[in-house]
Amino acid sequence: MKNTLLLILLFIARIDLFADQQVSIPNLKFGKPTQEEMLMKNYAPDSTANAVVLCKLNDVEYRWGAEDFQLYYTHKVRIKILKPTGNSYANITIPYYDNKDSHLRKESITQLEANAYNMVDGKIERTKMTKDLIFKERVNDDYMQLKFTIPQAKVGTVLEYEYTLISDFYYLINSWKGQQEIPIAYEEYNVSIPEYFKFNVDMRGTQKLINEQKLESLKFFIKGEQYTCNGKTLIFKGIQVPSLKNDNYVWCSDDYCTQVNLELQGIEFPGSLYKSFTQTWEDIDKILLDDSDFGGRLKMSNPLKNEMAALHLENKPEFEEKVTSIYTLLKSKIRWNGKYDLYGNRSKRLLTEGTGSNADINFVLMSMLRDAGIKAYPIVMSQRSNGILPYAHPSIKKLNTFIVGIAESDTSMAYLDGSVEKGYINILPPSLLVNRARIITPQGNGNWINLESIGKNQLKSLVNASINENGEITGARQTVYIGQYASSFRSKIYTPKDSTEYIAKLADEEHITVKGVNFKYAHSFAPQIQETISFEKQSTKNDNLIYVNPLIFLHVSESPFKQSERKLPIEFPYPEQYSLNVNLMLPNGYVIDEMPKNEVIRTNDQKVVCRYYATQDNNKVTIRYIFSLNKLLFLPEEYPELQNVWQLIAEKNTNMIVLKKI
Helix, strand or coil, X not given: CHHHHHHHHHHHHCCECCCCCCCCCCXXXXXXXXXXXXXXCCCCCCCCCCEEEEEEEEEEEEEECCCCEEEEXXXXXXXXXXXXXXXXXXXXXXXEECCCCCCCCCEEEEEEEEEEEEEECCEEEEEECXXXXXXXXXCCCCEEEEEEXXXXXXXXXXXXXXXXXXXXXXXXXXXXXXXXXXXXXXXXXXXXXXXXXXXXXXXXXXXXXXXXXXXEEEEEEECCEEEEEEEEEEEEEEEEECCCCCXXXXXXXXXXXXXXXXXXXXXXXXXXXXXXXXXXXHHHHHHHXXXXXXXXXXXXXXXXXXXXXXXXXXXXXXXXXXXXXXXXXXXXXXXXXXXXCCCCCCCCCHHHHCEECHHHHHHHHHHHHHHCCCCEEEEEECCHHHCCCCCCCCCHHHCCEXXXXXXXXXXXXXXXXXXXXXXXXXXXXXXXXXXXXXXXXXXXXXXXXXXXXXXXXXXXXXXXXXXXXXXXXXXXXXXXXXCHHHHHHHHXXXXXXXXXXXXXXXXXHHCEEEEEEEEECCCCCCXXXXXXXXXXXXXXXXXXXXXXXXXXXXXXXXXXXXXXXXCCCEECCXXXXXXXXXXXXXXXXXXXEECCCCEEEECCCCCEEEEEEEEEECCEEEEEEEEEECCCEECHHHHHHHHHHHHHHHHHCCCCEEEEEC
């Protein structure tokens, strides 16, 4: 875990210098794009860009509302469309907080304007967005979103839009993201803060921002009267900021995005005592324990008490057997609805409706385990797709779900979650395998847990086959899928339709004819699945030669790392091991003309290793192939080596035995 954190910190701390600036002072006046902007054909720092943000201006300031301070966020954006795929940037979605049941604090959007500018007969023509192109829709109980489309967007168009978001949450300044999917020529972020509010400033990311600060007087109008106080304006500028595109093997690109976060440290109004808002993770623990929808549900009674009695757990002394029986009963009563939550919301309707979020199910699970005399604790986290949980900046906002930690003994713990349907104990969905999760205890003395490497993830395959003088291979493959391999494979064959599709895909990809197939533990709540298939396959025959790939079933057909360079780290989901043993009987009247060489392919740190051993014993060839991955995070600097290793592994998977007729 320490090595993983160090790699992330090194990546975040790495600062790229600015490229030469094309324009030192951009056009900051909205409503009047320049001839240069209108005639622009491509963006020199990134010729591949389908669009570029020419100018982005974001201002945040405090104003007095009806009864309290409010935050006013002013957004102004100018975009140039360079390629047809850039037309999508004329469609904008703005989320904002507006709880449907609460009339307290909320957010709203005002002063929305948008225009498209095109060159028509040598002149700049403006097309204004009309109200019929603006829509509001509810996303969930807490959030709304405003959607609008700027008309007449095409290659060459300059788009402009601006709006103001008003927030009652004056103590929470939204994070500012300084990178997007497209490059940004110039951006500026100004935050004006009255002296009453003390904020900690956290800048992170790979791109350097120009950072300035100005002291100034700020004015407010409260009930018609003007008030003045001291304050400061924080100014952040970015020039020629490169795009930040999501990539494969990255859980959350926002973890590496250039950004500015302001955390409220305290408030001190005239005539009042200083009030600290600085929180520790211990404070977060207490907040959760005091919350009726979290801590209150940790005390809930077991709704399946009568059904549990029929399990006769007293006759099941083994820990794993008890937990398996309890979880199987639970999932027979309540199905996961596909949602991850931090709080329980539907306890009264869970059993009658038979469905709930992972949090709803987890609270019931803990009550059942408690009745069985097994200690269980919530382990809160930010899912991988939600971003890394910040150690240095405790925030309940970053938490979005929790799993259940089950005490096997005083020194060991197993893990389960209500979303587990095709996994097992310690076989959680990969999005939950975070390196920073926090166990919450009744005493409030929580601690950190790394879930990246829980459980074993292995595939073990044995192939016994023979090849005849016509190059036809017949044989059988026996495979044991363990851990994440089992969960993934179970998803592929769970229904008859799934199974049929899996067999058809396997036959197509491996160029085999499947003659028979059998699965064991396919529908069980178990840590593994066993598969046996019988097959036929035609190898290549040319005159007196037969060409056969002795692996028969390939591990890596092509490398997933094809781009020449990489800007983001590579994040693998979990450690794994893949092993394949092949016994291949050769036809009479043939000898081996060429044989794959024994080889070990690995990274310098030996965290990715592929071993390939080929031996011959009379007319039998034995292949032993083992691949292991024991490191989950690789920095961009390590990409060339990783790319090369993966390419070598893919090439090794194509090695042939050449048989020659005698």
